[in-house]
Amino acid sequence: MNIPADLKYTRSHEWVRAEADGTVTVGISDHAQELLGDLVFIELPDIGRALAAEQEAAVVESVKAAADVYAPIAGTVIEVNQAAVDAPELVNQDAYGAWLFRMKPAAASDLDGLLDAAAYRQIVDAA
Amino acid sequence: MKKTVLNACHRRSGARMVDFGGWEMPLHYGSQIEEHHAVRRDAGMFDVSHMCAVDVAGRDAGVFLRRLLANNVERLKVPGKALYSAMLNQAGGVIDDLIVYYLDDRSYRVVVNAGTAEKDLDWMAARRDEWQLAVDITPRREGAGALAMIAVQGPHARQKVWQVLPECRAASEALKPFFAAVVGDHFIASTGYTGEDGYEITLPAARADGLWQALAAAGVRPCGLGARDTLRLEAGMNLYGQDMDETVSPLDAGLAWTVDLVSPRDFVGKAALLARPQQVRFLGLVLLDRGVLRAHQAVHTTHGDGEITSGSFSPTMQQSIALARLPLAAAIGDTVQVAVRDKRLAARVVKPSFVRNGNILV
Numbered sequence: 193m194n195i196p197a198d199l200k201y202t203r204s205h206e207w208v209r210a211e212a213d214g215t216v217t218v219g220i221s222d223h224a225q226e227l228l229g230d231l232v233f234i235e236l237p238d239i240g241r242a243l244a245a246e247q248e249a250a251v252v253e254s255v256k257a258a259a260d261v262y263a264p265i266a267g268t269v270i271e272v273n274q275a276a277v278d279a280p281e282l283v284n285q286d287a288y289g290a291w292l293f294r295m296k297p298a299a300a301s302d303l304d305g306l307l308d309a310a311a312y313r314q315i316v317d318a319a
Numbered sequence: 320m321k322k323t324v325l326n327a328c329h330r331r332s333g334a335r336m337v338d339f340g341g342w343e344m345p346l347h348y349g350s351q352i353e354e355h356h357a358v359r360r361d362a363g364m365f366d367v368s369h370m371c372a373v374d375v376a377g378r379d380a381g382v383f384l385r386r387l388l389a390n391n392v393e394r395l396k397v398p399g400k401a402l403y404s405a406m407l408n409q410a411g412g413v414i415d416d417l418i419v420y421y422l423d424d425r426s427y428r429v430v431v432n433a434g435t436a437e438k439d440l441d442w443m444a445a446r447r448d449e450w451q452l453a454v455d456i457t458p459r460r461e462g463a464g465a466l467a468m469i470a471v472q473g474p475h476a477r478q479k480v481w482q483v484l485p486e487c488r489a490a491s492e493a494l495k496p497f498f499a500a501v502v503g504d505h506f507i508a509s510t511g512y513t514g515e516d517g518y519e520i521t522l523p524a525a526r527a528d529g530l531w532q533a534l535a536a537a538g539v540r541p542c543g544l545g546a547r548d549t550l551r552l553e554a555g556m557n558l559y560g561q562d563m564d565e566t567v568s569p570l571d572a573g574l575a576w577t578v579d580l581v582s583p584r585d586f587v588g589k590a591a592l593l594a595r596p597q598q599v600r601f602l603g604l605v606l607l608d609r610g611v612l613r614a615h616q617a618v619h620t621t622h623g624d625g626e627i628t629s630g631s632f633s634p635t636m637q638q639s640i641a642l643a644r645l646p647l648a649a650a651i652g653d654t655v656q657v658a659v660r661d662k663r664l665a666a667r668v669v670k671p672s673f674v675r676n677g678n679i680l681v
Contacts, residue, residue: 233609233639235609251660
């Protein structure tokens with residue numbers, strides 16, 4: 193299972209990358225895309241939307257099922273990946289390259305509460 | 320969980336296995352959408368050995384099935400001819416949908432769904448005993464005499480089957496749609512659940528692995544139940560447990576064409592159907608907005624509300640489609656609104672047969 197060591201994760205299978213400029217980039221993990229199967233529809237949040245931690249932010253749908261994507265931390269949406277909306281299969285092909293949205297965190301310290309790769313791997317292995 | 324004889328074979332091929340009605344079955348072997356396209360464009364195969372073939376034989380076999388089934392097996396005069404039918408309870412609800420093959424006046428084969436087989440067999444035995452008929456009911460899914468079933472579907476399915484089973488070519492080439500031929504220990508039927516040409520091959524379980532490998536070597540792509548579901552949805556075919564069940568009349572599930580209310584023949588559930596005519600129309604929906612239709616979403620029309628029973632993304636049409644129960648006044652061509660999460664999305668009402676033989680019909 194591909195779980196890059198330089199990313200943070202959530203129990204609900206989002207990945208989070210802390211960028212140098214203080215923003216964060218969010219996507220779904222390789223494990224999540226594999227569970228869902230072929231993705232066919234992605235709906236992303238409006239830019240400027242303020243999200244609470246664990247609030248529903250986006251929807252990804254495969255042929256089989258729909259799944260909510262949650263905000264990993266509180267913050268404001270500053271950018272969304274239109275390429276993933278136009279071609280949802282990109283997330284199947286490269287879950288860590290095909291990000292979904294970027295946020296400006298309400299508090300940078302919130303990132304500390306997320307899982308590291310080792311802790312996330314334990315969750316995936318136990319599932 | 321129960322396993323078919325091909326279970327190890329699926330695992331070797333990298334299948335993602337899921338629980339389907341108590342059976343561990345392949346969902347897909349990598350990409351459900353690619354498997355779907357293989358069946359529409361070339362040839363794919365499905366392990367459907369979890370379905371249960373039941374031999375119904377004996378002096379009263381025909382009398383038994385005429386009373387048991389909503390469709391009329393008297394229409395079967397030519398050996399090998401198949402008939403799709405619902406089996407109803409006294410209230411007119413659907414116990415199961417099935418295919419019955421006529422072999423001769425004392426011998427029929429019935430193929431029922433996987434998850435309903437035990438209840439079906441109990442029901443059949445109870446009716447046989449109640450009516451005191453001389454009929455043997457023999458399930459062929461497990462134990463000695465167990466059979467496996469492989470569905471080979473797609474525009475190139477026939478050619479590829481003949482390549483692998485040349486001895487079956489003559490008999491199967493002559494088959495009209497919805498017929499079966501017995502060739503040695505192979506039972507080859509021109510039936511399917513995809514809207515494409517092809518065969519469903521029933522054979523001794525011990526030989527299933529060899530046939531599967533040979534078909535794969537001939538270029539037939541292994542396909543999982545995921546693709547099977549999107550293919551049948553595009554073909555506008557009902558799925559038991561989703562589009563109808565014991566609480567649903569076949570008249571409300573688009574199955575009126577399979578129910579014989581014309582002949583004087585009596586059958587289980589007939590009185591209930593006559594007492595309670597059709598309540599809803601069972602039609603197709605094509606989503607006009609972006610999104611995916613799913614079972615149980617509410618459908619708002621100018622004539623009242625309805626409900627989606629099956630919905631997904633159509634890989635052939637590249638948009639979402641669904642089967643739905645709509646008010647009787649709803650008509651083909653109407654635009655309706657479907658409640659999807661916090662939105663209302665526009666959909667067009669169509670005949671519930673979206674794709675056949677590779678062609679989009681709506």
